[in-house]
Amino acid sequence: MLSIDYFNIIKEIDTLFCCNTYTKYKKIDTIDRSIELVYKKKDNIDYEYNIIIYKDRDIDITIPIDNSNYKYKTKIDNIENVYNYLLYHLKEKQY
Numbered sequence: 001m002l003s004i005d006y007f008n009i010i011k012e013i014d015t016l017f018c019c020n021t022y023t024k025y026k027k028i029d030t031i032d033r034s035i036e037l038v039y040k041k042k043d044n045i046d047y048e049y050n051i052i053i054y055k056d057r058d059i060d061i062t063i064p065i066d067n068s069n070y071k072y073k074t075k076i077d078n079i080e081n082v083y084n085y086l087l088y089h090l091k092e093k094q095y
Contacts, residue, residue, distance in 0.1 A: 006056060009079045013037070013051070016083075016090055022049075051082065063089055 017024060017039045027036040034054045041047040046069070050062040059082055062073045076082050 006079055009083055010037070013083055013086060016086055017049070049086065053079075061085065 014024065021042055022039045023042055025036075025038040025040070027038070028034075029036065032054070034052055036053075037051040039049040047064045048062075049064070050060075052060040054060070056079070057077045059076045059079065060073065061076060061082060062071050063086075064071050074085075076085060
Protein backbone atom coordinates (compact mmCIF):
# COMPACT_ATOMS: atom_id res chain seq x y z
CA MET A 1 0.00 0.00 0.00
CA LEU A 2 1.21 3.48 -0.84
CA SER A 3 1.88 5.77 2.11
CA ILE A 4 1.72 9.53 2.42
CA ASP A 5 5.53 9.66 2.19
CA TYR A 6 5.28 7.98 -1.19
CA PHE A 7 2.97 10.73 -2.46
CA ASN A 8 5.20 13.40 -0.95
CA ILE A 9 8.04 12.12 -3.10
CA ILE A 10 5.75 12.20 -6.14
CA LYS A 11 5.10 15.85 -5.29
CA GLU A 12 8.87 16.44 -5.15
CA ILE A 13 9.15 14.86 -8.59
CA ASP A 14 6.54 17.37 -9.75
CA THR A 15 8.70 20.20 -8.45
CA LEU A 16 11.58 19.01 -10.64
CA PHE A 17 9.39 19.76 -13.65
CA CYS A 18 7.70 22.81 -12.15
CA CYS A 19 9.29 25.38 -14.42
CA ASN A 20 7.18 26.62 -17.33
CA THR A 21 8.91 24.40 -19.88
CA TYR A 22 6.99 21.18 -19.04
CA THR A 23 3.32 20.26 -19.03
CA LYS A 24 2.14 17.51 -16.72
CA TYR A 25 -0.41 14.83 -17.55
CA LYS A 26 -1.73 12.35 -15.00
CA LYS A 27 -3.55 9.13 -15.73
CA ILE A 28 -4.87 6.70 -13.14
CA ASP A 29 -5.82 3.35 -14.62
CA THR A 30 -8.16 1.33 -12.43
CA ILE A 31 -7.91 -1.79 -14.59
CA ASP A 32 -4.11 -2.06 -14.41
CA ARG A 33 -4.07 -0.34 -11.03
CA SER A 34 -1.37 2.03 -12.19
CA ILE A 35 -0.53 5.72 -12.02
CA GLU A 36 1.06 7.30 -15.07
CA LEU A 37 2.81 10.65 -14.94
CA VAL A 38 3.86 12.27 -18.21
CA TYR A 39 5.90 15.45 -18.41
CA LYS A 40 6.05 16.93 -21.93
CA LYS A 41 8.18 19.82 -22.99
CA LYS A 42 5.99 22.67 -24.20
CA ASP A 43 8.11 23.57 -27.21
CA ASN A 44 8.67 19.93 -28.28
CA ILE A 45 5.88 17.50 -27.44
CA ASP A 46 7.94 14.49 -28.54
CA TYR A 47 10.38 15.25 -25.73
CA GLU A 48 8.71 13.64 -22.73
CA TYR A 49 9.44 11.88 -19.48
CA ASN A 50 7.07 9.05 -18.67
CA ILE A 51 6.72 7.44 -15.22
CA ILE A 52 4.38 4.49 -14.70
CA ILE A 53 3.85 3.26 -11.15
CA TYR A 54 2.34 -0.22 -11.00
CA LYS A 55 3.07 -0.98 -7.38
CA ASP A 56 5.21 0.73 -4.80
CA ARG A 57 8.18 -1.45 -5.91
CA ASP A 58 7.48 -1.66 -9.65
CA ILE A 59 8.09 1.59 -11.53
CA ASP A 60 8.86 2.09 -15.23
CA ILE A 61 10.59 5.24 -16.45
CA THR A 62 11.08 6.38 -20.02
CA ILE A 63 13.34 9.38 -20.68
CA PRO A 64 14.31 11.05 -23.95
CA ILE A 65 17.84 10.84 -25.27
CA ASP A 66 19.19 14.22 -26.29
CA ASN A 67 19.75 15.02 -29.97
CA SER A 68 17.93 11.92 -31.17
CA ASN A 69 14.46 10.48 -31.59
CA TYR A 70 15.20 7.62 -29.21
CA LYS A 71 14.04 7.04 -25.67
CA TYR A 72 15.57 5.06 -22.86
CA LYS A 73 13.35 2.84 -20.72
CA THR A 74 14.27 1.35 -17.36
CA LYS A 75 12.68 -0.21 -14.29
CA ILE A 76 13.33 1.10 -10.82
CA ASP A 77 12.15 -0.53 -7.61
CA ASN A 78 12.02 2.48 -5.30
CA ILE A 79 10.33 5.88 -5.60
CA GLU A 80 13.29 7.62 -3.92
CA ASN A 81 15.56 6.22 -6.62
CA VAL A 82 13.14 7.51 -9.26
CA TYR A 83 13.50 10.99 -7.81
CA ASN A 84 17.31 10.74 -7.75
CA TYR A 85 17.40 9.35 -11.29
CA LEU A 86 15.29 12.20 -12.62
CA LEU A 87 17.20 14.76 -10.60
CA TYR A 88 20.45 13.56 -12.12
CA HIS A 89 19.13 13.70 -15.69
CA LEU A 90 17.40 17.04 -15.33
CA LYS A 91 20.32 18.74 -13.57
CA GLU A 92 22.66 17.42 -16.23
CA LYS A 93 20.63 19.22 -18.91
CA GLN A 94 21.00 22.57 -17.17
CA TYR A 95 24.77 22.64 -17.79
